[in-house]
Amino acid sequence: MYKALADPTRRAILDELQDRSGQTLFELCVRLTGKGFTSTRQAISQHLAVLADAGLVVLRRQGRYTFIDLDTSPLQQIYQRWRVGPCESDT
Amino acid sequence: MYKALADPTRRAILDELQDRSGQTLFELCVRLTGKGFTSTRQAISQHLAVLADAGLVVLRRQGRYTFIDLDTSPLQQIYQRWRVGPCESDT
DNA sequence: TTGACATGCAAGTAACTGCTTGCCTATCGT
DNA sequence: ACGATAGGCAAGCAGTTACTTGCATGTCAA
Numbered sequence: 001m002y003k004a005l006a007d008p009t010r011r012a013i014l015d016e017l018q019d020r021s022g023q024t025l026f027e028l029c030v031r032l033t034g035k036g037f038t039s040t041r042q043a044i045s046q047h048l049a050v051l052a053d054a055g056l057v058v059l060r061r062q063g064r065y066t067f068i069d070l071d072t073s074p075l076q077q078i079y080q081r082w083r084v085g086p087c088e089s090d091t
Numbered sequence: 092m093y094k095a096l097a098d099p100t101r102r103a104i105l106d107e108l109q110d111r112s113g114q115t116l117f118e119l120c121v122r123l124t125g126k127g128f129t130s131t132r133q134a135i136s137q138h139l140a141v142l143a144d145a146g147l148v149v150l151r152r153q154g155r156y157t158f159i160d161l162d163t164s165p166l167q168q169i170y171q172r173w174r175v176g177p178c179e180s181d182t
Numbered sequence: 183t184t185g186a187c188a189t190g191c192a193a194g195t196a197a198c199t200g201c202t203t204g205c206c207t208a209t210c211g212t
Numbered sequence: 213a214c215g216a217t218a219g220g221c222a223a224g225c226a227g228t229t230a231c232t233t234g235c236a237t238g239t240c241a242a
Binding site: 002003005011014015018072073075076079081082083084 | 097
């Protein structure tokens, strides 16, 4: 999962999904291209596989579309592991 | 910074520092070895450079020792970026 | 001052990662 | 049924990363 976050394109995918969850692969590709990313569909697809493997994304196949949903809950592990106090923001 | 978290050994270093911050490189090596890691001193040193670069660790040179302090605050970026609710830990 | 200790620096190597390319399958519209 | 669309799979290439090896620097104790 940490490895999944290591790639800028994958983080951009998460950003994009946060902005609009439930997109199709094609839609995602178009949007990322619009944001200056040069990745091909296959590249994105591979990234999604990694993200899905990490549990950060859920793939939902329906007809000829694959809808992609964001799931940020695995990220809580990070906090639980190193106790990043979301409340220690004083000073 | 995300790349810094991508390596298991580096995460182990953060774990170890959380357990006892302010260790020296040598101390850290011994402890990690004891925990089953096979990394050499140089390897650890390189990992520390990456972690320091990410701001997750602060190196404090003093005499012939280098003390290493943990700083988890950069991790907050993760929460701020994807809004992982630290309070949605119900059920 | 001299030897031992703690660490830094740099180059080479092996493994991994991300990307491309080319082709295949499945679904929808007409 | 047939063409077009949405996506999957796999092999090969290139850039990156982690690790090792060897040597250099600086500090402390006697």
